[in-house]
Amino acid sequence: MGVRRERDDAVASERRLVLVLGGTSDARQLAALLDGADPVRVVSSLAGRTKAPVLPAGESRIGGFGGVEGLTAWLRDNRAAAVVDATHPFAARISANAVAGAKAAGVPLLRLQRPGWTARDGDDWRRVASAREAADALPGIGRRVFLTTGRMETAPYARLDDLWFLLRSVEAPDGDVPRNLELVLDRGPFALDDEVALMRRHRIDVVVTKDSGGTQTAAKLDAARELGLPVVMISRPATAARECVASASEAAEWVLRVCGA
Ligand code: NAP
Numbered sequence: 541m542g543v544r545r546e547r548d549d550a551v552a553s554e555r556r557l558v559l560v561l562g563g564t565s566d567a568r569q570l571a572a573l574l575d576g577a578d579p580v581r582v583v584s585s586l587a588g589r590t591k592a593p594v595l596p597a598g599e600s601r602i603g604g605f606g607g608v609e610g611l612t613a614w615l616r617d618n619r620a621a622a623v624v625d626a627t628h629p630f631a632a633r634i635s636a637n638a639v640a641g642a643k644a645a646g647v648p649l650l651r652l653q654r655p656g657w658t659a660r661d662g663d664d665w666r667r668v669a670s671a672r673e674a675a676d677a678l679p680g681i682g683r684r685v686f687l688t689t690g691r692m693e694t695a696p697y698a699r700l701d702d703l704w705f706l707l708r709s710v711e712a713p714d715g716d717v718p719r720n721l722e723l724v725l726d727r728g729p730f731a732l733d734d735e736v737a738l739m740r741r742h743r744i745d746v747v748v749t750k751d752s753g754g755t756q757t758a759a760k761l762d763a764a765r766e767l768g769l770p771v772v773m774i775s776r777p778a779t780a781a782r783e784c785v786a787s788a789s790e791a792a793e794w795v796l797r798v799c800g801a
Pocket residue numbers: 561562563564585586587589602603604605606607608610611626627628630631632633634635637690750
């Protein structure tokens with residue numbers, strides 16, 4: 541048993557460690573694609589925000605690294621061969637840390653980021669640059685707001701006492717929230733019929749969303765179009781990574797190339 545364990549450890553150390561910064565379905569898809577792919581050893585990293593995260597295939601670690609310095613040290617200590625930043629398009633701090641940390645540790649970095657959404661015929665989208673701008677715009681657009689931007693960013697809306705909010709998030713918010721608020725705890729994917737029914741039931745007249753992209757949560761946009769509702773669309777922060785791909789399969793190809801598979 542001991543000999544077998546030593547050999548396993550030796551094999552593991554010959555593998556090329558790839559850190560996948562995750563917390564997204566794209567990251568889970570990438571981990572699944574690379575799970576068991578020789579000579580790669582994938583370690584997925586989660587921030588630890590949600591109490592019951594959906595864990596990716598293979599190894600994972602949970603919790604912050606301790607800024608750029610901590611991430612750089614982690615990459616060095618674990619002799620990482622590559623990093624894929626597959627975090628959410630709005631997770632700007634960890635993405636910036638990934639650029640700086642990978643550079644400091646001399647490790648190649650790839651950004652995996654799904655494309656943003658594009659408006660179609662019949663859409664009435666108002667683009668804004670931040671949650672603060674969304675909150676400023678809302679009183680001129682509607683009274684009954686479907687807020688789908690997550691539990692972490694409710695504070696900018698907390699001062700809007702004349703509006704009513706339906707907030708949907710995976711877990712309950714712990715920061716400031718609007719006074720007139722109903723909370724619905726739910727995790728995507730969401731279906732069009734359910735989104736239409738939810739918006740009708742609550743007499744929603746405006747939807748607020750981040751431009752997250754992807755299919756998991758896009759049904760609210762179809763529902764808003766069907767119901768003729770305006771959407772306040774918060775644009776993404778810019779990415780500083782030099783190499784970017786849009787799909788998990790492209791990221792897997794990059795990893796295998798970098799790891800000499
Ligand atoms: P953030 O503001 O960019 O990051 C804040 C700090 O959280 C980072 O400095 C880092 O701490 C830690 N962190 C973030 N992602 C991490 C990861 N994958 N592994 C280890 N540490 C991580 O991030 P956020 O917007 O709060 O998002 C947190 C997580 O939720 C991310 O994994 C993201 O993919 C996921 N997520 C975010 C959103 C969103 O809208 N922002 C939506 C869905 C999922 P240290 O500096 O200590 O390393």
